[in-house]
Amino acid sequence: MNAEVNIREITAAVVRSQGAPFTIEQARLRAPQGDEVLVRVVATGLCHTDLIVRDQYYPVPLPAVLGHEGAGVVEALGPNVKDLKVGDHVVLTYGACGHCHHCDSGHGAYCKDFFGLNFGGSDLQGNTAITDPAGAPLHDHFFAQSSFASYALSRENNAVKVPADAPLELLGPLGCGIQTGAGAVINSLKVGPGSSFVSLGAGAVGLSAVLAARVAGATTIIAVDVVASRLELATELGATHVINSGEQDIVETVRAICGGADFALESTGRPEVLAQGIEALGSLGSIGVVGAPKLGTKAEFDVNNLLLGGRSIRGIVEGDSVPQVFIPQLVQLYQQGRFPFDKLVKFYPLDQINQAAEDSTKGLTLKAVLRMPQ
Structure with missing residues (x-):
């Protein structure tokens, strides 16, 4: 042929x-x-x-x-x-x-x-x-x-x-992007009913996480960004609180809202934001990392804060999803008006x-x- x-x-x-x-x-x-x-x-x-x-x-x-x-x-x-x-x-x-x-x-x-x-x-x-x-x-x-x-x-x-x-x-x-944000919340962190969740970054991935946290039943959902229009949309999509990190201290504000978050997701790729997210966790809190900086980027945090509070950091790729299962589920949620x-x-x-x-x-x-x- x-x-x-x-x-x-x-x-x-x-x-x-x-x-x-x-x-x-x-x-x-x-x-x-x-x-x-x-x-x-x-x-x-x-x-x-x-x-x-x-x-x-x-x-x-x-x-x-x-x-x-x-x-x-x-x-x-x-x-x-x-x-x-x-x-x-x-x-x-x-x-x-x-x-x-x-x-x-x-x-x-x-x-x-x-x-x-x-x-x-x-x-x-x-x-x-x-x-x-x-x-x-x-x-x-x-x-x-x-x-x-x-x-x-x-x-x-x-x-x-x-x-x-x-x-x-x-x-x-x-x-990819929507699956990553939603899957990080549902599959990786396993955010559950009544919990508190912080999305560090309100881009497409971070706002997908906000949507998923609402589906998962979180009752305190905090979106963090420096762009006011993104924070306005976050509120529309289910965030109960928003933080403009250009005007407010992330750690102090999160602690004032919920005493320290059960879960957080870092999607900006900025190591200083990751460090703040770790500090904003409550005892036994978990933070997922999906933001991708340049290879070789280093982050710093207080080891004792991680150790004594039983906190954990989790790297996440593609929301830990099985795409053949998770993507159709997201489509169904969208068709129901819930995502x-x-x-x-x-x-x-x-x-x-x-x-x-x-x-x-x-x-x-x-x-x-x-x-x-x-």
Whole structure:
């Protein structure tokens, strides 16, 4: 068979050098192999991780097609696909091998090959699936999808089927950012009824955590940020208290509200905020860390405060979720009106990706979602 038959022309946003703007380019994508599925991407969320990879906080090789919160429709199947079918609506999530100890125990976000599968710029054998029109490879397999493109390849185990009656163009962020914030609260920290919870940062991840804390039954929900409009939205979404950390001391204010929090989540990636969050915990309190700074960033805290209060710090990846279970649950909560994450979203066409990135960096947009050309 002529190999050209298995090549699809796509439109993609490409990062060619550190900190450079995304460029919209024509490219070529091979057909699905093995357990891969070809997805016609409808819309993809823009995540903080896309931007820190663009800026090379994480050493993903460039040039690359990024994007890791894709949602779309399955158009073709590799020969080893078992359950998905052409026409299925899917949300694309993170890559995991599916067979190591952590994957087998339901903790795919801690897969032994997690960094290679999600940040390696190729498959584990060093092969890419996307080339430019001249045949030069573009690094891809970003979060096992590279969905800043009109079409993407995903493995079956990170393409999660969702109901056909759900608004597909809205659902992509459930694959990473929204899943991370909500899962940290529900799966990792296990926030429960009557508890107190502090979201350190009221971006998309932090506000997803606020929404989840409300679903989980927390009765004191505190949102912390420096942007007044974000704090106003936090109140609308269920926060019982807000703290503008540019005007108020986080630790003193949290202690005045609840005597010290049962749970907290740090989503800013700022080590000084993490230190304040630890201090704001009550005895036996737990803080989750999801904010991603540059590799090698150090944080300081009082060891005795941690020790004597029985406090704990927990690193969290992708909300400790099993995506095939958790993402459909979030969709159902949204459809019931109990998880209105749509209030975080602003849509942009793919060719406005640099504007979306700028608006996100400035805090003007909480969760940018890029509509793909059809």
